[in-house]
Amino acid sequence: MIYYPESICVSEIRFDVRDGRVYDVSFVGGCKGNLLSVAALVEGMEIDEIIRRLRGLSCDTGVSSCPERFIEALECYKNGEFDKLNGLSDREHLDRQQSKWDHSYMIMPDMFGEEMSYPCEEAMKLDCGKKVLELGCGQGRDTIHFAKNGYDVTALDYSPVGLKALNEKAESMGLAVNTVEHDLRKPFPVEDGAFDLCYSHMLFNMAFTDEEVEFMMGEVYRALKPGGYHVFTVRNDLDAHFGIGNSRGENIFENDGYIVHFFSKENIEKIKGGFNIVDIKYFEEAELPRKLYCVIMQK
Numbered sequence: 001m002i003y004y005p006e007s008i009c010v011s012e013i014r015f016d017v018r019d020g021r022v023y024d025v026s027f028v029g030g031c032k033g034n035l036l037s038v039a040a041l042v043e044g045m046e047i048d049e050i051i052r053r054l055r056g057l058s059c060d061t062g063v064s065s066c067p068e069r070f071i072e073a074l075e076c077y078k079n080g081e082f083d084k085l086n087g088l089s090d091r092e093h094l095d096r097q098q099s100k101w102d103h104s105y106m107i108m109p110d111m112f113g114e115e116m117s118y119p120c121e122e123a124m125k126l127d128c129g130k131k132v133l134e135l136g137c138g139q140g141r142d143t144i145h146f147a148k149n150g151y152d153v154t155a156l157d158y159s160p161v162g163l164k165a166l167n168e169k170a171e172s173m174g175l176a177v178n179t180v181e182h183d184l185r186k187p188f189p190v191e192d193g194a195f196d197l198c199y200s201h202m203l204f205n206m207a208f209t210d211e212e213v214e215f216m217m218g219e220v221y222r223a224l225k226p227g228g229y230h231v232f233t234v235r236n237d238l239d240a241h242f243g244i245g246n247s248r249g250e251n252i253f254e255n256d257g258y259i260v261h262f263f264s265k266e267n268i269e270k271i272k273g274g275f276n277i278v279d280i281k282y283f284e285e286a287e288l289p290r291k292l293y294c295v296i297m298q299k
Helices: 032-042 047-054 066-078 090-095 097-107 118-124 143-148 160-173 210-223 265-271
Strands: 012-018 021-028 131-135 152-157 178-181 195-201 224-235 246-249 252-255 258-261 276-285 290-298
Touching (some): 021 066, 032 066, 118 195, 118 290, 131 143, 143 152, 143 160, 195 210, 210 224, 265 290
Parallel strands (some): 131 195
Antiparallel strands (some): 012 021, 224 290, 252 258, 276 290
16 A cells, blocks of 8 residues: 655655554655664554554654654554555646655755856856746745846745745845745746746756646746746756656656656757757756756747
8 A cells, every 4th residue: 555645755655454464664755764664663563553652753843754644544544545545646746746845945944055056157147137037946046146146036936935945045145035936837927028037947857747848938938028048957868867766757757755857858849939949058966966958048
């Protein structure tokens, strides 16, 4: 059986029940060593005994813990709520990513670091105005640097936790940033032709289908002034994680609870819409390292 918890690092809790006892427990994602220990310790234990032992164990983050969600899974089994233990569709897996990111931002206040990213540096080299629309800003790693360099930034993200961290950081630095909580699969809350530059770093790698990415590309086109630039990055098909994990369709794969949409140069050409591609630059980032394309388009 598989249980899909919300608001914790773990994306799946797997277990089997035989004669009232629990076996073969595993957790996808989360703190690997701790959860391996939990799985080993409860092997062959009665359901009620596991619930009794794990009850009340919470995380320091103030949100639900893996033991509490494991209890939920076992109680679903006890109550015959097998529909909650059935598999989810690909679309349902994609939709559940918001709570995953909220939780990640909560436990990692500077998840992506504070240094300006390579694509942000590239965006600032462009000969364009200073009005920027940033999509999927998260905790504001690059937003802060745009603001520091005199850009008028409107930053959109669907994570209230990420936006809260960004607002607090901007306020502490005396920087003005307009943040908006928004699901980017819906029409952007901005006027036509209002921005000189649209920027995003790994946004399109999130849990979006090709159709949703093409919709967002159209919204970016609408939001930009004639001649405006669209700078974005995507993890590419050379990346070590490409093709690894659970497939969610359309070059989308889930690893450790995070869903990533990978792109080839052909995919980029497909989604460009009315834009002209100015440049596609290969670069690497972080420990794996992640292998990405920095794409520069112009309206």
